Amino acid sequence: MQRRDLLAGAAATAFATGLPRPGLTQGAPRVLKFIPQADLAVVDPIVTTAYVTRHHGYLVWDTLYGFDEDYKAQPQMVEGHTVEDGGKRVTLKLRSGLRFHDNEPVRARDAVASIKRWAARDALGQVMTSQLDELSAPDDSTILFRFKRPFPMLFEALGKPSTPVCFIMPERIANTDPARPITEVIGSGPFRFVANERVPGARVVYQRFEGYVPRPEGNPSWTAGPKRVHVDRVEWQVTPDAATASAALQNGEVDWWEQPTGDLQPVLRRNRNIVLEIPDPTGLMAIGRFNHLHAPFDKPGVRRALLGAVNQADYMTAVIGTDRSLWREEIGIFPPDTPMANDAGMEVLTSPRDMDKVKRDLAAGGYNGERVVLIAASDFPSLNALAQVGNDMLTRAGVNVELVSTDWGTVVQRRASREPPARGGWSMFFTFWSGLDMFNPGVHQSLRGHGQQAWFGWPTIPRLEELRNAWFEAPDLAAQQALARQIQETALQEVPYLPLGQYFQATAYRRGITGVLKGLPLFWNVQKA
Numbered sequence: 001m002q003r004r005d006l007l008a009g010a011a012a013t014a015f016a017t018g019l020p021r022p023g024l025t026q027g028a029p030r031v032l033k034f035i036p037q038a039d040l041a042v043v044d045p046i047v048t049t050a051y052v053t054r055h056h057g058y059l060v061w062d063t064l065y066g067f068d069e070d071y072k073a074q075p076q077m078v079e080g081h082t083v084e085d086g087g088k089r090v091t092l093k094l095r096s097g098l099r100f101h102d103n104e105p106v107r108a109r110d111a112v113a114s115i116k117r118w119a120a121r122d123a124l125g126q127v128m129t130s131q132l133d134e135l136s137a138p139d140d141s142t143i144l145f146r147f148k149r150p151f152p153m154l155f156e157a158l159g160k161p162s163t164p165v166c167f168i169m170p171e172r173i174a175n176t177d178p179a180r181p182i183t184e185v186i187g188s189g190p191f192r193f194v195a196n197e198r199v200p201g202a203r204v205v206y207q208r209f210e211g212y213v214p215r216p217e218g219n220p221s222w223t224a225g226p227k228r229v230h231v232d233r234v235e236w237q238v239t240p241d242a243a244t245a246s247a248a249l250q251n252g253e254v255d256w257w258e259q260p261t262g263d264l265q266p267v268l269r270r271n272r273n274i275v276l277e278i279p280d281p282t283g284l285m286a287i288g289r290f291n292h293l294h295a296p297f298d299k300p301g302v303r304r305a306l307l308g309a310v311n312q313a314d315y316m317t318a319v320i321g322t323d324r325s326l327w328r329e330e331i332g333i334f335p336p337d338t339p340m341a342n343d344a345g346m347e348v349l350t351s352p353r354d355m356d357k358v359k360r361d362l363a364a365g366g367y368n369g370e371r372v373v374l375i376a377a378s379d380f381p382s383l384n385a386l387a388q389v390g391n392d393m394l395t396r397a398g399v400n401v402e403l404v405s406t407d408w409g410t411v412v413q414r415r416a417s418r419e420p421p422a423r424g425g426w427s428m429f430f431t432f433w434s435g436l437d438m439f440n441p442g443v444h445q446s447l448r449g450h451g452q453q454a455w456f457g458w459p460t461i462p463r464l465e466e467l468r469n470a471w472f473e474a475p476d477l478a479a480q481q482a483l484a485r486q487i488q489e490t491a492l493q494e495v496p497y498l499p500l501g502q503y504f505q506a507t508a509y510r511r512g513i514t515g516v517l518k519g520l521p522l523f524w525n526v527q528k529a
Contacts, residue, residue: 029232030528032513033254034521035245038380039238040204041409043193044181046121049163049445049455050412051434055521058223059206059234060101060187061167064092064111064143065159066224069518071436073155074224076215077106077168077188078143087150092143097213100170101187108137110188113174115143115158118166120178124157124442125166126453127472153442153472161223161520162437163445190214190229190524201407204236206523220517220525227524230515234523240379240407249274249508255528256509258521261381262321268508276506279518282335282435283328284382284505286315287446288390288498291427292459294420296372301365303495307348309358309397312501318385320503327503333447333488335435335502339477340484345492349499359398372401373421375429377408386430386500394428415456429456435502440480441468441487446497459496 036055042048045057066076075081079095098106112135119125134146145154158166168188176182185193191206198204214226237254239245242261248254250271260268260276268274288310290297297303316327330350334340372394376387387403394401404426406414411429419425438444448454448468449461467487474480509516512529 030230031233031235032231032256032523032526032528033235033237034523035239035248035254035257036204036236036521037259037382038240038377038408039201040198040236041200041407041412042181043185045167046118046164046178047181048412050408051163052408054161054163054165056193056204057165057167058161058189058520059191059523060185060189060193061169062098062187062189062212062227063159063166063223064115064168065155066222067156067159067161067519068221068224071439073159074218074221076159076224077111081155087152088147090145090147090154092145094141094143095213095215096141098188099211099213101192101209101211102170103211104170105140106168106188107140107171108143109140110171110174111143111168112137113171114168115166117169117174117176117178118164122157122164122166123445123448123455124153124160127151127442128154128157159223160436160443162434162439162443190227191234201409202238204238206234206236208232214524220515222517222519223522229524230527231523240381242381249510252510255513256507256516256521258507259382259505260508262319262323262326265321265506265508273511274508275511275513276508277516278504278506279516279520280434280436280505281518282338282439283502284432285331285335285435285438285502286319286386286430286432286500288386288428288430288500289415289446289457290459290495290497291421291425291457292496293418294425294427296367296370297427299366300494302362302367303365304348304493305358305361305365305367306394306397306498307492307495308351308353308361309355309393310349310498310500311353311393312349312499314393315386315389316501316503318389319382320505327501329501331499331502333438333444333491333499334440334484335438338435338439340440340481342481342485342488344485345489348492355396362397362399367399369400371421372399372427373425374401374403375411375414375426376403376405377411378405380408382432382505383408383411383430386432390428390430418458430500441471441484447487447491449494449496457496459494461490461494461496463490464494464496 038052045053064077065073079093081092119129131151136144190212192209194205208229218225246264249257312329320326377383391403417425445455449459449464451460471483515525515527
């Protein structure tokens with residue numbers, strides 16, 4: 001079934017009809033209808049950094065720790081922990097009552113397998129693994145870490161919401177090769193994934209898991225605290241057309257639209273039945289990601305030349321509009337107003353733009369007219385806006401660019417290909433990271449330079465890796481900040497990606513919806529009048 005078949009006609013028809021809903025409880029279920037930023041192309045939150053998959057992950061799986069609104073790790077699936085031997089021995093104790101969606105109990109060995117699979121893909125997890133002597137499950141409720149030397153970021157690593165998240169899966173599923181997507185979704189969290197109601201490109205369904213036991217104490221805050229569920233079902237209605245999404249929200253056919261586009265936000269603000277708020281104070285950081293494996297972006301000089309073509313205001317205006325309170329330019333490697341933010345090397349982005357100079361620099365850097373395949377998500381408005389501006393920028397710089405527009409799911413799959421562009425690979429794509437995902441060198445995936453193990457694009461930049469390792473060893477904040485300056489200078493010389501600005505994305509929901517948490521789209525604590 002195609003998306004156009006479900007969305008044909010008026011918005012009311014599209015949302016009022018739909019497919020049969022088997023398996024409901026008796027009586028009218030409390031159904032929360034949500035429009036996600038894009039379709040759920042991948043259900044495994046470990047093999048992809050796509051945010052839509054992370055949001056799906058938080059519905060289905062639980063975590064050992066959560067992050068509160070002060071960016072502090074708090075126990076979630078664990079009852080508590082002990083730290084011994086000067087920080088080299090850490091023991092976690094699972095709380096009682098934890099169950100998977102197949103009603104099997106959550107055991108420590110499940111957590112150990114899940115941690116190992118996650119750590120193989122995660123930037124911070126890889127550092128943790130390099131410092132481990134032992135990760136084991138002495139009994140069903142105990143997880144033991146023994147480190148070569150103290151790893152003070154352990155709890156932050158296990159609880160961070162930046163992708164990939166350390167979700168806890170059954171051992172047999174977590175033993176799947178970290179490079180291969182899982183084929184079975186058995187969760188540990190507050191909602192079950194209803195696989196037989198999934199319609200690719202149109203709908204995703206989740207059912208409340210009656211066997212989930214929330215933490216008994218505390219208040220919900222971001223991904224920390226008790227996850228109390230007040231709805232029976234959550235239905236994601238994939239709606240790439242913004243006008244259709246806006247009409248459905250205003251007419252009450254859906255309850256919540258994750259990312260209303262900038263041009264439609266003024267209309268929604270005038271509607272007394274709609275609430276608009278900015279849930280993530282760290283904003284969204286835009287980047288243009290290069291494929292470092294193939295020409296022309298295997299050459300640092302070519303990548304560096306394009307920094308001179310970037311006008312961050314053009315990108316941000318295309319994404320969110322002319323309201324300067326919603327976006328920032330002159331953005332470097334780390335989010336503004338965070339501890340690692342600095343101005344080192346920023347003149348390459350803030351100096352007057354000169355496209356003739358860019359063309360000369362491209363030639364000097366080794367560009368020989370190679371075709372550049374730019375892959376774009378046509379059904380993801382903000383990413384499509386970035387790609388359109390990027391395509392224009394590359395064209396004006398004299399680059400031989402081919403824009404390939406397709407759906408986001410295909411982009412997610414294609415960007416994982418290491419083949420040359422001529423054989424189904426790619427040269428460049430555009431995306432966003434939450435500021436929380438770029439907060440420091442420990443979590444900043446697109447800043448890594450460790451080649452084949454790096455995030456899509458696979459840059460090999462040894463100096464970045466050296467500086468990152470030194471950052472972990474830094475004795476205090478001042479030393480970390482000094483290294484962050486060197487990291488930014490190196491990144492703006494070697495150019496793992498183009499920094500394109502920061503914007504603040506509002507979310508919109510019906511006034512009868514309460515309990516919406518800050519941070520990510522989270523579906524516990526939400527109540528529907």
